[in-house]
Amino acid sequence: MATADPDPSPTAAQPAAPEDTASGGGWPLIDGWARATLSPTGLRLWQTLTHRSACLSCAWGTGGQNGGFRDELGEPLQRCLKSVEAIGAELQPAVPREVFAGRTLAELQQLSSAECDRLGRLDRPLIHRAGSDHYEPIGWEEVQALTAEAFRRPPPERVASYSSGRSSNEAAYLLQLLLRALGSNNLADCSDLCHAPSTLGLTRVFGSGTSMVNLESLQHADGVVLVGSNAPANHPRLMNELIRLRERGGTVIVINPVLEGGLLKFGSPAFPIRSMLGGGSAIASLFLQPVPGSDTAVFLGLQKALLERGAIAWEFVKAHSEGWQELIAQIEATSWEAITACCGLSREELEHTAARLAACRALVFAWAMGITHHANGTTNVQAIANTAVLSGNVARPGAGTMPIRGHSNVQGFGSMGVTVHLREPMRLALEQLLGRPLSRTPGYDTRALIEAAEGGEVDTLLCLGGNLFGANPHSAQARRALGRIDTIAYLATKPNTGHVHGLAARQTLLLPVFNRFETPHRTTVESGNNWVRLNEPGTTHLRSAQLISEVEFLAELAHRLHGSDPIDWRRLQDPVYVRELIARTVPGYGAIAGIDASRREFEVAGRVFHEPRFPTPSGRARLAVTPLPDLTLPGPEHFGGLAAGERGLVLSLITARSYGQHNTVVYKQGDQVRGMLHRRTLLINPEDLTASGLRAHECVTVQGEAGALADIELIPGSIRRGAALMFYPEANVLMRPLKDPDSGTPAFKRVPVLLRAG
Ligand SMILES: Nc1nc2c(c(=O)[nH]1)N[C@H]1C(S)=C(S)[C@@H](COP(=O)(O)OP(=O)(O)OC[C@H]3O[C@@H](n4cnc5c(=O)[nH]c(N)nc54)[C@H](O)[C@@H]3O)O[C@H]1N2
């Protein structure tokens, strides 16, 4: 454990001291803002930043009706550089004509993710037909006819969609309505690769799958436990809340196998003096570095320590939960040896941390992909939720569970019914709207979609944003699977690797859409804190572009498929009408019906718990046992073995985002904060280097279960022994798609790999 503030920890099990690690934020951010402002697109960029629409980037959800820079409490200066990067990429000129006309697909397939994105904006529809080595232009009428035919012909179980949470609620709602009306539940979504374990785990415990904390509530907390999140890079404005919490004398406990610099100190432009002169504000009060994948053991350890020190909120637990007897029995029966052997933290560290937790008046438990990207991701989430209940930290001001959502509107997609787990109230409402029962055939989530496609069971796929190829594990399998689908339509703003590697068997359509700040009509999105934002209409800088709004495209497709049975599908081109239907059928969304008139943004009803009555059958939180995971790694022989005298070792690989990328879109090659100056790097503990005979900055081959990457530079850093970190999406060639059986989410953060010298 490393401590980041004057409060001394009882042990110092991990070597890295805070000074060893570069801090997050600070000068590079201020410099980034200056550069962006002075660039040729600077003026347009500022116009976009002040446009009344939500940030494109993460689900923290800055922007909207309060003006581009404000959060839902109206606080100014809440835009971060990530947002600027995302807008900058959208303000690129159109892809030059000669790119798709002149370059063959084989040439385009050589491009990296960053190079694809830098080609520019897609500005007219394109098609790739089997046998051709080019994408070629196509008119919208032909696009609509081909797409409608591709959806009409096969049986409904053989058509599917994949979506990424960048689009609007209105487009999401239409997408699921269109597919469900057809009889298909195959609504795969990027959340299947992301927070599906949070939705499932929280629903099991509380009957509701989203954050139970809003921004205001967070501001009443005096403690935050931040688990498996690199918020300085991925949710920068959350850092302002953590800085303020520390200023109020609160406690921030970070749990992460990587001693992320920005979680020790962060220089936020919202606090400029400290950012520039003081090297940033202190974040972590306590930093625990467990074995990757062991968080269930960490939380069982914290629960055991709370139990032993008499800090269980018994009154609350007995009054407002069920199943606690079995959980307490598990905690008592699980030995300290089993817990510490699994998570690699000492009993003293866990006891000390539990004492800090018990001393807090109101605690928020927040987490991201370090918790969900595991073969037991759902159990991890339940272990956190159990801890929140046992310590009495739910359903009161300043306390609760808060999954930190990813894409800017990923949560809205779930609310709109883009999920294979449609909730009963919404099913009934949709059945009433459509006047017929919905199909009960289980739908494909993202992994099931890839597996079904590989087995030749999918004919037509519509991708509303995202990069299905790049985001999946086992890139070779993803390419093969997509290649067996007859027709794929990609709706996107910019080209990505998926568009050139994920080619369908017969025809692939690449269709350019308006982004959020360009869409010619109003749209809405939902933040990770359940706040619904309204985006005003906008315009595009692309001259003579043939862009389409996602709503218009989907409504036209629906009309061609369904005519006016039983609703007037073409009328759905009017987003006001779509919002009317949303208000009628989506639980908690009644207020959206009046949003066009009132322009009043709102909190989704029933999500934030102010008192301990939960939407479970008994009204109580449902606690359940959380088994310890088996984290045994295979030996070198699993990968073909090491020859006598050959240097190397097996590690547990975390695949994560660098400080300069948004998912599969890479903005910057280097990650200064982690000292990983290019993409072909691997972060490793210095003691693992010494023990294996490998050397710092040596280039090695990283061998996974599905593929290998050569010439990877070893970067010594503050990461737990036995673990390594590489950047996604490049690392996706390495891994076999091991997944959490409950949620279907891949174990992206625990990939067994063998490192070999040379
Ligand atoms: N700038 C930027 N912002 C983004 C994104 C982006 O790519 N770029 N992506 C968006 C999306 S879709 C998402 S889902 C989020 C992702 O946001 P994050 O979840 O913060 O992103 P990751 O980089 O995947 O990794 C999270 C952290 O988990 C830690 N970790 C790995 N394994 C474990 C473990 O076993 N236990 C614990 N406790 N920690 C572990 C890693 O060290 C890392 O610090 O960000 C969103 N925002």
Ligand SMILES: Nc1nc2c(c(=O)[nH]1)N[C@H]1C(S)=C(S)[C@@H](COP(=O)(O)OP(=O)(O)OC[C@H]3O[C@@H](n4cnc5c(=O)[nH]c(N)nc54)[C@H](O)[C@@H]3O)O[C@H]1N2
């Ligand atoms: N190894 C590994 N793999 C991972 C992860 C990991 O941590 N490690 N993280 C996983 C996670 S958390 C996620 S969420 C997925 C992300 O998976 P995806 O959401 O599928 O991928 P993105 O890279 O976010 O998709 C970006 C593309 O969306 C398109 N786009 C952008 N804006 C819009 C818009 O407004 N409308 C439309 N129609 N298209 C738009 C652009 O073409 C852009 O190239 O990746 C997952 N894969």
Ligand code: SF4
């Ligand atoms: S924190 Fe997230 S929502 Fe807020 S400005 Fe940054 S990227 Fe956008």
Ligand SMILES: [Mo]
């Ligand atoms: Mo995500």
